[in-house]
Amino acid sequence: MIKSLQQDHQNIAKLLKVLEHKLELIRSEKAVKYKLLDDIVTYLHDYADKFHHPKEDMIYDYYVKYRVVEDDLSGKLKVQHEELKELTEELQGALELILLDAVVPLDQFSDRLEAYIQAQWEHLNYEEEVVFPALLRHLTADDWRAIEQGWEHGRGGDEDPLFGHQVKEQYHALAERIRLSESAS
Ligand SMILES: [Fe+2]
Ligand SMILES: [Fe+2]
Numbered sequence: 311m312i313k314s315l316q317q318d319h320q321n322i323a324k325l326l327k328v329l330e331h332k333l334e335l336i337r338s339e340k341a342v343k344y345k346l347l348d349d350i351v352t353y354l355h356d357y358a359d360k361f362h363h364p365k366e367d368m369i370y371d372y373y374v375k376y377r378v379v380e381d382d383l384s385g386k387l388k389v390q391h392e393e394l395k396e397l398t399e400e401l402q403g404a405l406e407l408i409l410l411d412a413v414v415p416l417d418q419f420s421d422r423l424e425a426y427i428q429a430q431w432e433h434l435n436y437e438e439e440v441v442f443p444a445l446l447r448h449l450t451a452d453d454w455r456a457i458e459q460g461w462e463h464g465r466g467g468d469e470d471p472l473f474g475h476q477v478k479e480q481y482h483a484l485a486e487r488i489r490l491s492e493s494a495s
Contacts, residue, residue: 311369311458312442318362319434321473324488325350326434329427331491336420348405349484353472354430355398363391365461366437369445372457377448387441390433397426 329350335342370387373379404422408414449457471478477485 311365311454311461312446315362315366316438316442317473318358318470319438321470322354322358322362322430322434324492325354326427326430328487328491329423333420333423333427336416336423339416344405344408346484346487348402348409349481351398351402351405353481353484355395355402357470357472359391359395359398363394364465366441367391368461368464369449369457370441372453372460373445373449376453379444387437390436394429394433397429401426 329347332342332347367388401422404414404419408419469475472481472485
């Protein structure tokens with residue numbers, strides 16, 4: 311299970327790099343495909359906020375319930391997930407306006423985008439460097455089995471619409487963009 315979360319992180323990292331590239335373009339007043347930006351943010355909202363983070367929350371809840379947590383980590387993870395969800399929705403709102411051709415000051419938008427990218431990186435690094443190592447240190451194979459069963463029971467389903475077996479129609483353009491930037495690097 312932790313492997314699939316780490317895979318998600320690698321995928322999210324790819325998207326953040328595309329966002330960084332877009333940010334550069336906006337800052338240098340070059341043309342940007344806002345639809346693609348919107349696809350990324352929609353994916354982060356539909357997959358990360360709805361499946362990836364709840365899964366992490368569930369594992370973390372289990373950890374806090376059955377193990378002595380030696381530091382004050384508990385709470386922080388969920389707070390960050392809530393904050394990220396709000397930031398994602400705010401960014402989605404701004405993008406919607408842009409796509410509707412409403413006048414949106416681009417310096418304001420790029421500041422927002424930059425703050426968003428930074429918050430996502432910080433969260434990702436916090437999990438990779440602090441949370442996941444703690445989980446791996448303390449949880450046993452039996453724990454992971456129980457967690458997995460709990461997830462299937464409570465929620466289940468998490469087919470990734472972009473990086474999963476089948477790319478959903480709405481993400482075809484974005485998948486192509488990611489493929490291109492991977493073959494370029
Ligand atoms: Fe997370
Ligand atoms: Fe995560």
